[in-house]
Amino acid sequence: MMLEVENLNVHYGAIHALKGVTFHLQEGEIVALIGANGAGKSTTLNTISRLNKPTAGDIRYRGASIVETPPQDIVTKGIVQVPEGRRIFPKMSVVENLEMGAYIFSDRQRIEADIEMVFGKFPRLRERRKQLGGTLSGGEQQMLAIARGLMARPQLLLLDEPSMGLAPIIVEQIFDIIREINQQGTSILLVEQNAQMALSIADRGYVFETGKIVLEGDAGDLLEDPMVKEAYLGGG
Amino acid sequence: MEALRKKIPLTLPQNTVKIIRIIAALLLLALVIVRAIDVAAESQFGADTWLRLSVSGLIIGGMYALIAIGYTLVYGILFMINFAHGEVMMIGTFGGYFVFEAFNAIQVTAADGSQMSFLNANPVIAVFLAFLAGMTIAALSGYFLEKIAYRPLRGAPRLVPLISAIGASIFLQNAGQLLFGPQRRQYINPVVLDRGIGWHVELAGSTVVLTYTGIFSLVLSAILMVGLYVLVQRTKLGRAMRAVAQDKKTAALMGINVDQIISRTFVISGALAGAAGVMWGIHNGLFNYFVGFLPGIKAFTAAVLGGIGNIPGAMLGGMFLGIVESLGPAVLGIDFQLKDVIAFSILILVLIFRPSGILGEALSEEKV
Ligand SMILES: Nc1ncnc2c1ncn2[C@@H]1O[C@H](COP(=O)(O)OP(=O)(O)OP(=O)(O)O)[C@@H](O)[C@H]1O
Ligand SMILES: [Mg+2]
Numbered sequence A: 001m002m003l004e005v006e007n008l009n010v011h012y013g014a015i016h017a018l019k020g021v022t023f024h025l026q027e028g029e030i031v032a033l034i035g036a037n038g039a040g041k042s043t044t045l046n047t048i049s050r051l052n053k054p055t056a057g058d059i060r061y062r063g064a065s066i067v068e069t070p071p072q073d074i075v076t077k078g079i080v081q082v083p084e085g086r087r088i089f090p091k092m093s094v095v096e097n098l099e100m101g102a103y104i105f106s107d108r109q110r111i112e113a114d115i116e117m118v119f120g121k122f123p124r125l126r127e128r129r130k131q132l133g134g135t136l137s138g139g140e141q142q143m144l145a146i147a148r149g150l151m152a153r154p155q156l157l158l159l160d161e162p163s164m165g166l167a168p169i170i171v172e173q174i175f176d177i178i179r180e181i182n183q184q185g186t187s188i189l190l191v192e193q194n195a196q197m198a199l200s201i202a203d204r205g206y207v208f209e210t211g212k213i214v215l216e217g218d219a220g221d222l223l224e225d226p227m228v229k230e231a232y233l234g235g236g
Numbered sequence B: 001m002e003a004l005r006k007k008i009p010l011t012l013p014q015n016t017v018k019i020i021r022i023i024a025a026l027l028l029l030a031l032v033i034v035r036a037i038d039v040a041a042e043s044q045f046g047a048d049t050w051l052r053l054s055v056s057g058l059i060i061g062g063m064y065a066l067i068a069i070g071y072t073l074v075y076g077i078l079f080m081i082n083f084a085h086g087e088v089m090m091i092g093t094f095g096g097y098f099v100f101e102a103f104n105a106i107q108v109t110a111a112d113g114s115q116m117s118f119l120n121a122n123p124v125i126a127v128f129l130a131f132l133a134g135m136t137i138a139a140l141s142g143y144f145l146e147k148i149a150y151r152p153l154r155g156a157p158r159l160v161p162l163i164s165a166i167g168a169s170i171f172l173q174n175a176g177q178l179l180f181g182p183q184r185r186q187y188i189n190p191v192v193l194d195r196g197i198g199w200h201v202e203l204a205g206s207t208v209v210l211t212y213t214g215i216f217s218l219v220l221s222a223i224l225m226v227g228l229y230v231l232v233q234r235t236k237l238g239r240a241m242r243a244v245a246q247d248k249k250t251a252a253l254m255g256i257n258v259d260q261i262i263s264r265t266f267v268i269s270g271a272l273a274g275a276a277g278v279m280w281g282i283h284n285g286l287f288n289y290f291v292g293f294l295p296g297i298k299a300f301t302a303a304v305l306g307g308i309g310n311i312p313g314a315m316l317g318g319m320f321l322g323i324v325e326s327l328g329p330a331v332l333g334i335d336f337q338l339k340d341v342i343a344f345s346i347l348i349l350v351l352i353f354r355p356s357g358i359l360g361e362a363l364s365e366e367k368v
Helices: A041-048 A071-076 A094-101 A108-121 A123-127 A138-150 A168-183 A195-201 A219-224 A226-232 B002-007 B014-042 B047-078 B085-105 B123-153 B159-180 B212-234 B236-246 B248-253 B258-284 B293-306 B311-332 B336-353
Strands: A003-012 A015-025 A030-035 A056-061 A079-082 A156-160 A187-192 A204-209 A212-218 B107-109 B115-117 B198-203 B206-211
Touching: A003 A041, A015 A030, A015 A041, A015 A056, A015 A212, A030 A041, A030 A168, A030 A195, A030 A226, A041 A079, A041 A156, A041 A187, A071 A079, A071 B248, A079 A138, A094 A108, A094 A138, A094 B236, A108 A123, A108 A138, A108 A168, A123 A138, A138 A156, A138 A168, A168 A187, A168 A195, A187 A195, A195 A204, A195 A219, A195 A226, A204 A219, A204 A226, A212 A219, A219 A226, B014 B311, B014 B336, B047 B085, B047 B198, B047 B206, B047 B212, B047 B236, B047 B258, B047 B293, B047 B311, B085 B115, B085 B123, B085 B159, B085 B258, B085 B293, B123 B159, B123 B258, B198 B212, B206 B212, B212 B236, B212 B258, B212 B311, B236 B248, B236 B258, B248 B258, B293 B311, B293 B336, B311 B336
Parallel strands: A030 A187, A030 A204, A079 A156, A156 A187
Antiparallel strands: A003 A015, A003 A056, A204 A212, B107 B115, B198 B206
C-alpha cells in the first residue's frame, strides 16, 4: 500500500477539523477527495505534508509512519503537494519557481533536464520563462504550480483544487496533463470541488463532509450515486 | 454600531490627509532649502570641509548599511523588528577588541631582532582574526537570540516578539555592562592602522586626511554588501531565503527547512552587524557596552528609509543616512552635535510621509 491514512484527527485550536478520517491509496492510482467548502480536504493534504500535526491517528507511506517526519523530509520521500491557490512565488521568475521545486536536488544537469521535461508538458511556460510568477495568468500559474511540483520528482502527487477559478477549456487541459502524469507512473491524490472532473479521471473517490468521510467507492459508482449527484453534480 | 460609525466621521477623508501631508512636506522642504541657501551665502565652509564631511558620512554610512541589512533581512522573513540587533553589533565590537588586546600582549621578535607585539608584527593576521572573531561571535549571538527570544513566540501576535526584542536588547546591554564594566575602552589598532593617519589630499589650499581606518572600513563594507547581494541572488541559500520571505508554507512544500533558513538569516545578519561593530571600534576607537544603541536605531532608520524588507534599500538608506547626518549640520548651519537629531527627524518624517520607504512597496498584510 502506498498511502494509508488511519483515524486522522486534526484540531485548529478549538476547531475539530478532521474527525477520524481513514482512507488509502494504492501505487499507481488516482484517488479523488471531494466535498464542500470547509469539509477538511486541504487539512488532510496539509497533514500528510506535515504542515499540520494530527492530534490522533496515523499516516503510513509505504508501510512506515510519517506523522513525525518534518515537512522537508516528506518531500524527499517523494510526497509532493501542489497547494490550493497555486502559491507561486510572485517575485521569482518562472525558471526560478521551477528551480525552487527542485530544491531538494543539487545535480544541476538533472535539474536542467527536468526543466526541459516540464517545458515539454507546458509549452506556454517556456515562452514565459523569464516572466515573474506574480504576473502570470491564473491558468499559467496553475500550470507552473504543477510543473514546480513535478520538479521534485514526486512518487505521490497531492493536488489541491487544480481547477479552481479556471475556464473550462483550461481545466480540460490541466486534467489531461494530470492523467498523463499518472500514466507515467506518479500516483495522485486529487482534491477537488469539481467532482465531475475529478471523478472522471480518478480510479476511486472519497466524499468528505465536515471533517468526516461519508461515502467512498469506485469513481464510476460515485458519479452515479444519487447523493453525490444531488450534492456535487448539480442535482443531476 | 455600524450605522453609528457611518454617521460620525472619526477620520478625515483619505484625500484630505494626503493633501495635508503633501503641503506639509513641501513647506518643510522649502524651509530646509531656504535655510541651506542662507548658510551657503555665508560660505562658512570650504571645499575641503565638504569633502571631509562627505567621506566621513560615507564611512559611517557603510556601517549603518551593514547593520540595516540585518533589520531588513529579519523583517523580510519574520515581519518583526529585531530591536536587539544593535546589541549584536556591540558584541561584535567586543569580539574584535579582545583579539587586538590579546595580540597586543604577545611579544614576538621581529626579523630585525627587535621586540614588538604580535599585533604590530602581523597586522594583517590580527585584523583578519579580529573581524573573524567579531563576526563569528555576533553571528552566534544572532543565532541564539532567535532561538531563545523569538522562536518560542512564532505565531504569537506581532506585538509580542517586538516586546521580546526590546527585552533582549536591554538584557544584552546589561549583560555587557556586567561582564565588561561601564567604562569606555579604546581599541588598540595595529600601528599601521592608527586612527588619524591616512592619505593626504590637497583641496582648495588645505589638506584633507582620508584615514586608513575609514577607507578600509568603507571598502570592506562595500565588499560585504556585494557578497551579501550575490549570496541572496545567486546561491541556493539565498533563493531559499527569498522563498521563505515570500511564502513560508509553500517554501516548506518545496522541501525547504524553514526554521533552518530563519536561523541562517539571523546568523548572516549577525555576522554583518559584527563586521560593522569591529569597524566601529577600529575607526572610532572609544566604545563600551552601549556602543550598539545609537548605530542600531540609526540603522533601523536607514532600513525604514530604504523600505524595510528591501535589501538594496537598506544599503542605500544606510549610505544616505550617513551622508545626511554628516553634511546636515553644515548645510543647515547648526551645531555638529545635533547630527543625531537630524537622523531621528528623518525617521519621524519618513514614518509620517512615506512609511513604505524610498524603494519600498506598500506593506501588504497578505505576506503575514
Ligand atoms: N489555519 C487554520 N486555522 C483555523 N481553522 C482552520 C485553518 N485551516 C482550516 N481551518 C478550518 O478547518 C476546516 C477545514 O478546512 P479545510 O481548508 O481543510 O477545508 P477544505 O475542504 O479544503 O475546503 P475548501 O474546499 O473550501 O478548500 C474549516 O472549518 C476551516 O475553517
Ligand atoms: Mg481546501
